[in-house]
Amino acid sequence: xxxxxxxxxxxxxxxxxxxxxxxxxxxxxxxxxxxxxxxxxxxxxxxxxxxxxxxxxxxxxxxxxxxxxxxxxxxxxxxxxxxxxxxxxxxxxxxxxxxxxxxxxxxxxxxxxxxxxxxxxxxxxxxxxxxxxxxxxxxxxxxxxxxxxxxxxxxxxxxxxxxxxxxxxxxxxxxxxxxxxxxxxxxxxxxxxxxxxxxxxxxxxxxxxxxxxxxxxxxxxxxxxxxxxxxxxxxxxxxxxxxxxxxxx
Amino acid sequence: xxxxxxxxxxxxxxxxxxxxxxxxxxxxxxxxxxxxxxxxxxxxxxxxxxxxxxxxxxxxxxxxxxxxxxxxxxxxxxxxxxxxxxxxxxxxxxxxxxxxxxxxxxxxxxxxxxxxxxxxxxxxxxxxxxxxxxxxxxxxxxxxxxxxxxxxxxxxxxxxxxxxxxxxxxxxxxxxxxxxxxxxxxxxxxxxxxxxxxxxxxxxxxxxxxxxxxxxxxxxxxxxxxxxxxxxxxxxxxxxxxxxxx
Numbered sequence: 001x002x003x004x005x006x007x008x009x010x011x012x013x014x015x016x017x018x019x020x021x022x023x024x025x026x027x028x029x030x031x032x033x034x035x036x037x038x039x040x041x042x043x044x045x046x047x048x049x050x051x052x053x054x055x056x057x058x059x060x061x062x063x064x065x066x067x068x069x070x071x072x073x074x075x076x077x078x079x080x081x082x083x084x085x086x087x088x089x090x091x092x093x094x095x096x097x098x099x100x101x102x103x104x105x106x107x108x109x110x111x112x113x114x115x116x117x118x119x120x121x122x123x124x125x126x127x128x129x130x131x132x133x134x135x136x137x138x139x140x141x142x143x144x145x146x147x148x149x150x151x152x153x154x155x156x157x158x159x160x161x162x163x164x165x166x167x168x169x170x171x172x173x174x175x176x177x178x179x180x181x182x183x184x185x186x187x188x189x190x191x192x193x194x195x196x197x198x199x200x201x202x203x204x205x206x207x208x209x210x211x212x213x214x215x216x217x218x219x220x221x222x223x224x225x226x227x228x229x230x231x232x233x234x235x236x237x238x239x240x241x242x243x244x245x246x247x248x249x
Numbered sequence: 250x251x252x253x254x255x256x257x258x259x260x261x262x263x264x265x266x267x268x269x270x271x272x273x274x275x276x277x278x279x280x281x282x283x284x285x286x287x288x289x290x291x292x293x294x295x296x297x298x299x300x301x302x303x304x305x306x307x308x309x310x311x312x313x314x315x316x317x318x319x320x321x322x323x324x325x326x327x328x329x330x331x332x333x334x335x336x337x338x339x340x341x342x343x344x345x346x347x348x349x350x351x352x353x354x355x356x357x358x359x360x361x362x363x364x365x366x367x368x369x370x371x372x373x374x375x376x377x378x379x380x381x382x383x384x385x386x387x388x389x390x391x392x393x394x395x396x397x398x399x400x401x402x403x404x405x406x407x408x409x410x411x412x413x414x415x416x417x418x419x420x421x422x423x424x425x426x427x428x429x430x431x432x433x434x435x436x437x438x439x440x441x442x443x444x445x446x447x448x449x450x451x452x453x454x455x456x457x458x459x460x461x462x463x464x465x466x467x468x469x470x471x472x473x474x475x476x477x478x479x480x481x482x483x484x485x486x487x488x489x490x491x492x493x494x495x
Contacts, residue, residue, distance in 0.1 A: 049396070052396075052400050053400075054396050054399060054400060071399070072399070072400075072402050072404075074402055076400070077400070077401075078396075078397060078400035079397075080393050080396065080397050081393075082393070084397055086394070086398070086411065086412065086415070087492055088415040088416070088490070088492045089411075089415075089492075097398070097401060097411065098401040098402065101398075101401055101402045101403045101407050101411075102402050129491070129492045129495060131492060131495050132495055145401070149401060149402065
């Protein structure tokens, strides 16, 4: 589904060029979840922007579903940390924005969006503005909006990092349920070890900048709510911690 | 809404009260009491003052609309297109501080003494205020906000419509409210020079006749015009930017 080979990205600023990614290589199978973890500022977000087609200046090869990555691939949905929602649109207007931008406004689309709101526990909040919601509700709206375009690839940039622990776990469960139901490919960027291990069937560990892949951790236990409490979960967590500490120096 | 109207009314009453106290204690012919001024206002309203008020209101309104139509799209575009902005920004920054009002003689020489030169001068003055605010607001827009909508499949035009325009709208309306004060000041100036109608002319005429009651009737009419524009803009802002007032 996602194939990244020797991906390098260099930012050119006025008097310096900063290399964000250096020879990143990995792949994600269709219907798989993949967590990308690394120290903050290592270029995780840049990687996600490349996958979303929003950053086109890179070297290397990036294929999505066998096709070279391109801007505005219709089946890719992106959720950003804080800026997901438009504050001047109501919950409902935010959720139908994707279909609307694609010229889809039929009754079946509305019905699909209503079902999504219902699934995410937002059915009664459609008329509110994002400013009137809690952080958790807002992030659920962002998920609903991403799913409204019926994606096969969901990219998330630290979607739950600004939430309190309980809300975060609830939303992680929400996401897991959606993944199981729709079997979409999920790539989630995070700096939380627990989140990576709870959500990523495959975990890619990145080095500090310029980022390259230091390890790919297979994490087959993912997919049940009980996983968080099992010994295997803690085992993978400590392994990740070691990998990150060695690289972080 | 009802409460806000009451607050406005109390403020107006307090202002008139202060005026009364000042007028009574000063005892000057050039500073009549509110009763005298409002009597002159009501008396003159059907005989010329109303017409002058309408003419001035029309001139200011049309100037505001023209400057909006020109400045907003240009400001949005310059704010988001860096290549173009790099060329135009110095031009704007050099021309913005020039007081446009000093160009009145030139404008009158070129465009005559009629409505056109007055509207041109007012529109020119507030055009720059709106342009600079719009451009700066559009520039400061958070990049991820645009990215997330682009990733939903928005083309450039849709980004302008769904993100940039609504994000900048509250700032445009604020700029407009500030500019409306300038607009009326410029209007007054333009109407006092070689003019035969409008509130500026009415005030100038009362002044030359030393008719202080009429002069204050003109001041009242000007204030009503300013207040009406200000309140209209605030009403529009509350209407279209509901999300700002939660």
